[in-house]
Amino acid sequence: MRRGAASGAAAPAVALVVAGGAQALSLAWPGSGQPLWWLQIVSLAGFAWLLRRAPGALAAALRGWLFATAWLVGTFWWLFISMHTYGGLAAPLAALAVLGLAAFLGAYYAIASWCFWALRPKGRALQAIVFAALWLLAELARGVLWTGFPWGAGGYAHTDGPLAALARWVGVYGVGALAAALAMALAQVRPADVLRARAWLSVGALALVLWGAADVRERALAQEPASPPLGVALLQGNIPQDEKFQPGSGVPLALRWYGQELRAAQAQLVVAPETAIPLLPQQLEPGYLEQLRSRYSALDGTQAALVGIPLGSFTQGYTNSVLGWVPGAIEPYRYDKHHLVPFGEFIPPLFKWFTEMMDIPLGDFRRGGLGQAPMAWAGERIAPNICYEDLFGEELGARFADPQQAPTMFVNLSNIGWFGDSIAIDQHLAISRMRALEFERPMVRATNTGATALIDHRGQVTQRLPAHTRGVLLGEVQGRTGLTPFAVWVARAGLAPLWGLGLAVVALAWRRRRR
Known part of the structure; x- marks a missing residue:
């Protein structure tokens, strides 16, 4: 028994x-x-x-x-x-x-x-x-x-x-x-249900509802785009994670490669991923950031850039941030990551002992504000988010509270190199696709090791670089206006x-x- x-x-x-x-x-x-x-x-x-x-x-x-x-x-x-x-x-x-x-x-x-x-x-x-x-x-x-x-x-x-x-x-x-x-x-x-007409009528009614929802969605997607197509260049440095923050290997490689590509790119919008520049500004060689800024901020310029970089200091605290340079702008655009990763980017109370057992550089960031303004460029309102922030649709939705200032496109800057050549890359791509479906906004993804991709407002991947390769993805993206029902209610009530x-x-x- x-x-x-x-x-x-x-x-x-x-x-x-x-x-x-x-x-x-x-x-x-x-x-x-x-x-x-x-x-x-x-x-x-x-x-x-x-x-x-x-x-x-x-x-x-x-x-x-x-x-x-x-x-x-x-x-x-x-x-x-x-x-x-x-x-x-x-x-x-x-x-x-x-x-x-x-x-x-x-x-x-x-x-x-x-x-x-x-x-x-x-x-x-x-x-x-x-x-x-x-x-x-x-x-x-x-x-x-x-x-x-x-x-x-x-x-x-x-x-x-x-x-x-x-x-x-x-x-x-x-x-x-x-x-x-x-x-x-x-x-x-139950087996008997297969022979019952009522059960099949229920299945048919459900199929009709789903078909109707899909038809309504396709009609909604016929809205006008925000502006003409925007040419983008997405940089994927593929810097090995175990070298990324090493001063003798990954750091000089990142500064050299991303610096070269940022200076050479010809697209209207150039995006380098999360911590593409892996040092605080005061740790960089004199003139490094100034050269990039002058490259994109000239009054007669035709290009803009978004670059992942930590900002702040070791004494006063630092943020996981994005710097944006737009032609004619006096001050650079700045976005600070709001939703930090526990243990990787902030230390939960009573868990300092656990994080001290690991070697994680820049592991205690300050938090940015919720609903930060997008960057305006070429008729688009471009809303950055960093790494797994695109996992929180309700937080991205806070930017849609004012329809006149709502983003027309998202840009995700990530470094999934922490998780090696694993399924995390494809899982994160699906997360970004869901955000595109919820808000009917294209999602541009620039990552260190993948998945660097263009996702349209229907949630479909239109272009993608192979993971774990070094390269530049060139393509076009069109922002969208109008608000989905999800964007309306989540912006107001979370x-x-x-x-x-x-x-x-x-x-x-x-x-x-x-x-």
């Missing part, structure tokens, strides 16, 4: 780990790097099927935690590379840190699973709605609490596919909630409407359960 009981308990655990791994793979399939929307729904449906069969609330919570932990470890396992390979943390500690982070974040989904089991309504449609609301709340909690780390949210698997059409209305979290509802509905399908919707559904389910 004991052996049979153990075997019976092990089977769901193995299935949950497999389903969680499939959920991670759906975000960016190895090799192609493409997200697989159908795999995201099917793997989540597998979890939903097991959740409905949990013998109790505690077992349901454990199943939610196990699925989420496997999914999150499979999603951001590459943090091990940054901590061990480049940060110098011992391999066992680095692996334990990744597992610990996934387990901690998995607790949100454990709570959601416990609540689902406790509230579970009898009707199949109601079960799908309640599950979607709880999943939405778990995703929101992961994306907001403790500065938020929503990397790998389920909605990012839907940059292609039928649900992509809804991003302009509900954003990535809303898309993820709809996918969760579909997953729970799929988990409840994520509060989604929080309110999720909590309202849960409150109604709780009230119904009591009755």
Whole structure:
């Protein structure tokens, strides 16, 4: 009996780990790097099927935690590379840190699973709605609490596919909630349903709604562009991360290569990635920045540039910033990164001991303001964001509060070299694509090692440099005006409407359960 009981308990655990791994793979399939929307729904449906069969609330919570932990470890396992390979943390500690982070974040989904089991309504449609609301709340909690780390949210698997059409209305979290509802509905399908006309009518109605949403979106995308196409040159230096901040190798290479390309480029907008210049201004050779500034700030100039560089001092603090030079401007444009990476860019309280075990240069930045103004150039309002800031659509949305000053295009400056030749590059590309879908704005990406790419306002990658190569991507981009419904409500209320919707559904389910 004991052996049979153990075997019976092990089977769901193995299935949950497999389903969680499939959920991670759906975000960016190895090799192609493409997200697989159908795999995201099917793997989540597998979890939903097991959740409905949990013998109790505690077992349901454990199943939610196990699925989420496997999914999150499979999603951001590459943090091990940054901590061990480049940060110098011992391999066992680095692996334990990744597992610990996934387990901690998995607790949100454990709570959601416990609540689902406790509230579970009898009707199949109601079960799908309640599950979607709880999943939405778990995703929101992961994306907001403790500065938020929503990397790998389920909605990012839907940059292609039928649900992509809804991003302009509900954003990535809303898309993820709809996918969760579909997953729970799929988990409840019984063989007899295949023969029922009512079930097929429901499928047909859903397909009609999705087709209608896609049609509305295509009509909305017919709006006029902000200005004529803007020629861009995106610089990808491919400076090895273990050399990037070394004074005898990576630093002189970066200064020489980016300096040469910035002086030689002929595009209307030239972009060099995050910390392309890896030194504070006072550490540079005299005249280095002045030469670049004079190159782009001349009154009769026809080119502008955005360059990643740390600004400030070691005594008064420094920021992870972007300098912009525009013809005729007296002062350079400046953008300071607002949403910093825990441990990599700021030290959370009580964790200084942990960061001291790693060798991370410039590891304690000051935070920039929210909703910083875009850079005006060539009829465009160009809004920079640095590295994983494009993971927080609600923060990018703050720039749309004034429609007359809203960005017409985004520029992401990143250095994903910290994570080696891993799937993180393709996952980050999908994140940028989702932002383009939500706001219907092109996203220009200049990175150190990849993915340097042009993404149009439909969320499609139009051009891309191969990862881990040194080169310059030349292309054109057209900004867009007008506001999507998502941009309108997220600029005014942030994520509060989604929080309110999720909590309202849960409150109604709780009230119904009591009755």
